[in-house]
Amino acid sequence: MANKQMGFRPSAFLVWVAVLLALAALGGAAILYGFWQGHESVYNASRWMPWGILISTYVFFAVSASGMCLISSLGHVFRIERFEPLGRRAVFFAMISLVAGFWALAGDLERPWRLAIWAVVTPGFSSAIWWMGVLYGLYLVVLIVEFFYLSRAEMVRRSPASSNPSATASLDAARQRLKRYKSFAWYAGIGGFALAIFAPGTLGAVFGVVRAADLWHGPLMPVYFVVSALVSGTALLTLAIVLTYRLGRKEMGSVKGLVQSLGKLLLAFLAVFLVFTAWRILSTGNAADFLLGRLGGNFWVFEIFMGILVPMVILLIPKTRTMLGIGLASFMVMVGMFLARYDFVVAGQLTSAGREGQAAGLGLMPSLTEMLVVLGSFALFAALYLIGNRFLPLSEHTEAESHR
């Protein structure tokens, strides 16, 4: 809190939010600069490789959002008690992750404001991007509805009426409202769960239908993206919980069990993901081109070693499976995932038909403008989380208490 005796000193919270929002605004300025100058002059984009880090950042955030909803559905849709505390935090996370993703995506569309009109008036049903846009848009709406009712339910539970056994009339009323809110939230949760499977599926299809791209083409992509969602959703959720408690210097207490469960879940998903990654790469004709090519180093070091193998080891050995260990493993998975998405988007284009002879001459480093946009979207994510954490009912303890 501000210390009035020493004059006006803004609290750490305000400083952080201001800095992050400024960074997000900087990212926004970079996006506008891109509209003005044209993407090919300010981004590392060309007619042979038009998609870059902005698309991969969007994929990263969108896939994480879907994953987080899938994990939290284990709790409040399928009623697996161990995961019920996740509820609101996970849904809120999914919402802001998707918003950050859309922010990065807006930077890659030359004329994004046209999307809202023409996607409705002249829809391209055969386009995987159309389906992906519609499903993720719907998903965001469903998440908002779900979060609204989950929060309402939480507010009812926290209100004095519900904990005062002597005021029976208002207690009954509170119970009725709680039941209604919980049921609406449950319906929204089912919708969110379905969309959290279909939406990353269509995102995978965006890449999978492109016959020109050997590395992407095939029916495996939608499934691979759903598995990716499970991995990155679990990892991001775990990381967020560990960070929130550690940085907020709160006692982890009852959440320890939850984090341990999430860690074990992450281990299982990573094993499946490793198999799918191998399958995806080996089933393409020019796997060697990618594995031993310019992005090969990135792949082996970041995607496989740092992103899958080391976290798996940390999560496997009980001694390293502490709160810190699980948090570290989750962080490594997220970094590996982020770079894996970049490799995926870039390598797919480099080895596409129609780009022969050009690939060798294309630079792989994103431009400054692109990196500012990406930084902006991460900053937006963090800023929204800080604000939500402060003002919205996200904490798990009350949920756990109400079950006693």
Next chain:
Amino acid sequence: MKKLGIALGVAAALVLVFFVGIKVVLGSSIPAFQEKSSKRIANLSIEYSESSRCQACHLDIYNDWLDSAHKNGDCDTCHGPSQAHVDNSALIVAVDKSGELCALCHSRLESRPSTFPQIIVEEHYSDKTCLECHSPYGSLIADLPLIPHTLQGRTNVCLSCHRAGLLGAPKVPARDHVGFTSQMCLNCHVGSVP
């Protein structure tokens, strides 16, 4: 379970309404937008004209050109976009007469077909400009020697006699024919005997 059933039923109904709504009602407008776009593109202005339009005013040159070695191209091949001149004859289309335009096509490149007339520019009369001897609308220099013998069984082997001047055949003047191959002879020389 019943809750789930109702939820699924409602969701399915919404999905159906959504698709019918979008596809039937709004999707049907797509052809209209496409036709509007095609119309706009079809009505764009043109820059390059066509040789038959040059004929109206430049009949002599046009007739010469039709018989020349350059007949496969078009007037605009060398003269550039001339629609502006067709619309307003005061606008003259300048053409490069320095020889660089000629060299663009006729300089020797390994990837060019061997039957195409090409010269090594530095070794072919580098003290003169192309137009001093050649006309772009005519065959070439006015008195090119005609071929006084039948070509039966003698195509693509001209240089076997004419390079060294064997059997009384006129020797090919090296300076005019640097880098030429036998396949190129008939591009310029005409036979006088069937």
Next chain:
Amino acid sequence: MKEEKISRRHFLKSVTQGVIPLVIVSGGLIRLQSRIDGRVAEGYNPEEHYWGFAVDIRKCIGCGKCVLACKLENHVPMEPESYRTWVDRYVITKDGQVLKDSPDAGIAGFQPLSEDPKYQGLEIRNTFFVPKLCNQCENPPCVSVCPVKATYITKDGIVLVDETRCIGCKYCIVACPYGVRYIHPEKKVADKCTFCYHRLAKGLQPACVQVCPTGARIFGDLRDPESPVSRLLRDELVQVLKPEQRTKPKVYYPSLPEGVS
């Protein structure tokens, strides 16, 4: 609570009562617009033609006049990455390597091989030029991936881009296996060769066909059996580029050496 419930029901009712008629009426109005005359320009009926193209690489001399004419005719910026058609120079070495280059799309012609360090010290078996352009595929991947149907195929077989609706997502550029599409640097939307649609509507040939000095580019109406393309398809064996992409291109290449794709 009961009041809450009633007011919510009332709200939903009024919303649906308003929205559904609005959707129906606007849909109907848009539908009326679709009763437009099929002609796109005076005297040109797209349903009477089906355009095809052929490129005879045995005649191409790599002068680049076609690339320049295309840029001038269609007001394509002179930047090296913006081109609708281009000429590739292929060099096949004696040990089977296939190399190619296209300096600035070939717009200013080519320099001799000896001046390019890439080809130094190679034993060359064959070298030739291959002009390329949009194949106006009958099964175009670019059309199926457009989320707003801004790119479409016309009745006369040309794939066009509606620059008023393109959102610039670049999906079509990624999906094209021939690399013929690009983002127009000024309009900021997708652009590509249109077979000079505006010239076809006036009974002219595409600019690149018009200016080609050797007649390497051949154009015509596939519906007319006596057009240059129809005659060529009858007289010669032709191939297309990348048939394995199953795009059914309409640009035909008689006599294409192995290694060209």
